[in-house]
Amino acid sequence: MGMDKAEKTEKSKKAISAAQQNTYDRIYEMVRQIPIGKVATYGQIAELANLAGKARLVGYALYQIDPQTSDVPWHRVINAKGEISYSPLRRGGDYFQRSLLEQEGIEFDPVGKINLRQYRWQSH
DNA sequence: CACGTGACCCCGA
DNA sequence: CTCGGGGCCACGT
Known part of the structure; x- marks a missing residue:
């Protein structure tokens, strides 16, 4: 079954495309694997999520998260200089x-x- | 449609 | 060590 035009319009209004959502989900999935007491860099997460060279995307994905309620440990991601x-x-x-x-x-x-x-x- | 912007990163000076 | 430039790409205007 397919969506009618109105439905499609409705969906695209707020959301990121399905492809984009899938990408973000992969990013969140990787971040969830960072253990307590450890950190990863944006670039590191990008690479692990098959997005080598697209570290900025990780920043965007985390920006979407609600810091208070999310189950994704976004705080464990820092930049390559070791800074927040x-x-x-x-x-x-x-x-x-x-x-x-x-x-x-x-x-x-x-x-x-x-x-x-x-x-x-160290994910390996 | 075209820019400007930015929770980024690498490299060279 | 710091800076700047180039690359990256989703988003808002």
């Missing part, structure tokens, strides 16, 4: 991220960086 990516768009969610990580025992150096050698998730 700060942005006004996040409305404080970035600072929230740091506290969540600290609750998991992850330490920040005086400049706000995480030692990736120590905390990076």
Whole structure:
């Protein structure tokens, strides 16, 4: 059975295409596998989700998440420099991220960086 | 349709 | 170590 025109229009209004949703789902699935007390970089997640070179996409996918209610551990994803990516768009969610990580025992150096050698998730 | 923007990243200077 | 440029691509205007 197919959707009629009105239905299609309705769907495309709010949502990302099916293909896009599938991509985001793959990203969330990878993020869910990062264990407590470990972190992964945006680029690392992209690569694992078969999206090598498209690290920005991971940022977008996580941006869609509601930080308060999501079951995806979005806070375990940081940038390749070992820092939390700060942005006004996040409305404080970035600072929230740091506290969540600290609750998991992850330490920040005086400049706000995480030692990736120590905390990076080794997925292989 | 064309730009501008950005929870990114790598590389070279 | 920091900066800038190029690449990437979904989204809003």
